[in-house]
Amino acid sequence: MPGYADPAALAAALAAAGYLADEGLAVAGFLALKLHRPVFLEGDAGVGKTAFASALAEATSLPLVRLQCYEGLDAAQALYDWDFPRQVLHLRAVEAAADGARTVEELEAGLYDRRFLVARPLLQAIEQAPCVLLIDEVDRADDEFEAYLLELLADAAVTIPELGRIVAAEPPLVVVTSNRTREVHDALKRRCLYHWVGHPTPEREAAILRARLPGVTERLAVQIADATARLRALDLIKPPGVAESIDWAAAIGALGADALTAEITSLTLGAVLKVRDDMERVRAATDAS
Amino acid sequence: MLLDLVAAVRAAGVPATPDRVQAMVRALDATGPDLLYWAARLTLCGSPDDIARFDAAFAGFTRDAEPRGTPWQLRRLPERALFRAESPRGEAVTGEPGLAVRAADAEVLRHRDLATLSAVERAEAMRLLALTAAVDPMRPGRRYRPWHRGRTDSRRTMRAMLRAAGEPRVPARRARRPRPRRLVLIADVSGSMAPYADALLRLGHALVQGRPRWTEVYTLGTRLTRVTPHLRALDVAAAVRAAGQAIPDWSGGTRLADTLTDFLRRYGHRGVARRAVVVVFSDGWERGDPAPLGEAAAHVRRLAHRLIWATPHAGRPGFAPTAGGLAAVLPHVDALVAGHSIAAIEELLREVSR
Numbered sequence: 001m002p003g004y005a006d007p008a009a010l011a012a013a014l015a016a017a018g019y020l021a022d023e024g025l026a027v028a029g030f031l032a033l034k035l036h037r038p039v040f041l042e043g044d045a046g047v048g049k050t051a052f053a054s055a056l057a058e059a060t061s062l063p064l065v066r067l068q069c070y071e072g073l074d075a076a077q078a079l080y081d082w083d084f085p086r087q088v089l090h091l092r093a094v095e096a097a098a099d100g101a102r103t104v105e106e107l108e109a110g111l112y113d114r115r116f117l118v119a120r121p122l123l124q125a126i127e128q129a130p131c132v133l134l135i136d137e138v139d140r141a142d143d144e145f146e147a148y149l150l151e152l153l154a155d156a157a158v159t160i161p162e163l164g165r166i167v168a169a170e171p172p173l174v175v176v177t178s179n180r181t182r183e184v185h186d187a188l189k190r191r192c193l194y195h196w197v198g199h200p201t202p203e204r205e206a207a208i209l210r211a212r213l214p215g216v217t218e219r220l221a222v223q224i225a226d227a228t229a230r231l232r233a234l235d236l237i238k239p240p241g242v243a244e245s246i247d248w249a250a251a252i253g254a255l256g257a258d259a260l261t262a263e264i265t266s267l268t269l270g271a272v273l274k275v276r277d278d279m280e281r282v283r284a285a286t287d288a289s
Numbered sequence: 290m291l292l293d294l295v296a297a298v299r300a301a302g303v304p305a306t307p308d309r310v311q312a313m314v315r316a317l318d319a320t321g322p323d324l325l326y327w328a329a330r331l332t333l334c335g336s337p338d339d340i341a342r343f344d345a346a347f348a349g350f351t352r353d354a355e356p357r358g359t360p361w362q363l364r365r366l367p368e369r370a371l372f373r374a375e376s377p378r379g380e381a382v383t384g385e386p387g388l389a390v391r392a393a394d395a396e397v398l399r400h401r402d403l404a405t406l407s408a409v410e411r412a413e414a415m416r417l418l419a420l421t422a423a424v425d426p427m428r429p430g431r432r433y434r435p436w437h438r439g440r441t442d443s444r445r446t447m448r449a450m451l452r453a454a455g456e457p458r459v460p461a462r463r464a465r466r467p468r469p470r471r472l473v474l475i476a477d478v479s480g481s482m483a484p485y486a487d488a489l490l491r492l493g494h495a496l497v498q499g500r501p502r503w504t505e506v507y508t509l510g511t512r513l514t515r516v517t518p519h520l521r522a523l524d525v526a527a528a529v530r531a532a533g534q535a536i537p538d539w540s541g542g543t544r545l546a547d548t549l550t551d552f553l554r555r556y557g558h559r560g561v562a563r564r565a566v567v568v569v570f571s572d573g574w575e576r577g578d579p580a581p582l583g584e585a586a587a588h589v590r591r592l593a594h595r596l597i598w599a600t601p602h603a604g605r606p607g608f609a610p611t612a613g614g615l616a617a618v619l620p621h622v623d624a625l626v627a628g629h630s631i632a633a634i635e636e637l638l639r640e641v642s643r
Contacts, residue, residue, distance in 0.1 A: 007320065007327075027320060027327040034319040037312065042337070071468075072431045088451075139560075143502070181560030186335060190309060193316070193331040196340055237558055237588075277588065 004030060010059070019048070019055030020200075020208050028195045029056055038153045038174035040189055043197030045179055046241020052197075053134035053175040062173065066134045067121040069141035075148055079158055081118045087111050112162035122148075126158050129168040132175065138188075139178040146188045149176075153191045200242060202229045208242060209249050216249050223260040224249050228272065234285065236278040248272040262286065291317070294325075294350050298333055301346035305333045413488070414525045416631060417495040424499060424638050426566050427467040428594070436464035469503040470566060470594065472496060472641060475552065477571035478536060479510040479543040485601055485629070486540070489570055490529045492634060494520045505561055509548035509571075510538035513555070543574055545614055546581035553588055562592040566641050570599045570628055573615030583617035590621045599628035599637050 004010040010033070011026035021029065029052070032039045041049040057064035067078055094107060117123075125133035135149065151157055156171035176192060178184055200208065205225035209216055216224075228245040240248075251271040257264045265286070273279045291314070299305050305313075309332055316328040326347060334340050435442065445461035474496060476482075476489040486508075493506035497520040508514045519531035533539065549569075553562070567589055575582050590596045598618060602608055604627035610619050619625065624640050627633040 007324065024327050024331070027324055028331050031316050031319055031328070031331060035312075035315055070431075179559065180337075183336070189335045190306065193312075194334050194336075194339075195331055196334075196337050235554070237554055277584065 013059040017058040040192035046243035057132040429465040430468035439464035549585040575614035579613040579617035586618040601629040603627035604629040
């Protein structure tokens, strides 16, 4: 795992990977690397929480292991599972060989061997470490599931009753994201560095657009960043995130326009606003001005 | 010096536990003193609310610190409405409660009187607990369970066949495992609903006690307040008292459309209202244009599984939903029920369990 002298060095490495992190996020990433503490990122959809993990993996040239959380996710899908068909096959093979030399105890012990264990993302991350482990949208999983994460986040280890404790050679760099659809338990948060990812300033957003879409002119990037900032000030149901403004810039670029006119705005509004009520509200506001 | 900062942050209401403080010291060691703000914020805070409190404490701690901005979720309703009030803040609404049929958008900030429960109210609360015990709306989950009919469970069938040395067996079947459906109660505590507001909080308490993980209770008047955490207290009097203290607009004016939209933006749209049963308890008195209230109700309906509107007036003889707000929401609600008595609440709860 490469070391960085200070947060600014990490920010520069992230910028080289196409991600412009603000000071707080750079410090969070720096501390995560240095103290081996997971980062817990909360914020609106589309502000770049998931992108931060991929950029971190790219900047540190570590593999990225991703666990997408969903309702009903359990240990068998996130941690490990026993490969039942292979175990049965093994028993059959032993029976066919009929060497008779083995005792029942030996046979049973042989069934719970590492080779019959299917590693799911969390165990993969422990075994592959060093790596970047992204636990995405943890608020979508049931709250009981958070308990499975505690041992992993605190000790970088997984305990399998039949096999024992598997500890990572080097703790993986863990990034946990949440959209705050529910409050994540404090037991999980206090093991992490907590950072709220806000919307970027218009200047930073223009820079992000330029970095992500090299075809976009400076003038258009500034115009889009200003317009998006104004949209966010409108108290919309779904304020546009950075992902939406990048989509917007790409849509305008695809239409061959190089400036944000009223006509282009109304044609491409669907790229940045995804709720009909919001679109009507913005149309009314632009018509009035 | 660091301990002074920790003390200031704790005094501001951020739960900076000793392990968090240890993490802060280690982080500070790694970053150097120039990044004190970030080292402390990343380790001591645990939610956006914490960040706002932390920023306030930190600004007081270092005079030269510039404000770092507050996440937008923390912004309240536009402040203009606060100071446009025709009556001075804190003035009591005169007249008999229940007769205050004029909806007012003037915001009156006031807390509920710290009354204790009478014996009758306590008995009523016990009845509510008994009534709500049966309330448990379910929805089909994503995962399956063995069941006597439904799709064939190939894995279980296969295993049964293996046990029978490959002989065909009666196929095992599986069905979706039901999961609890979230219940959201939004109670209007404005002046016109004053006679019912206490009982509503007790109903909220009973529902939260029954299904603590699957019930959310909000109150609205001129502001939206989430009272679920307060209602988790076991004792009904203590819970209602705590909730009353958290509500800043008790018996004030009504801004139904604004507060319902606020609910959607801050909670509903992000997931609280999705496929939930949403019960709005309000008389629908809205001053001014009722159209925005209709739009907000339509939006709730699109997110939620069912939208049930309970209004105390529906229990009166000769009731017709003609009040501006009520007429506007009527096309979007799945059921309009009364809610003025225990019997009516029973009917409401039957509607919820459907």
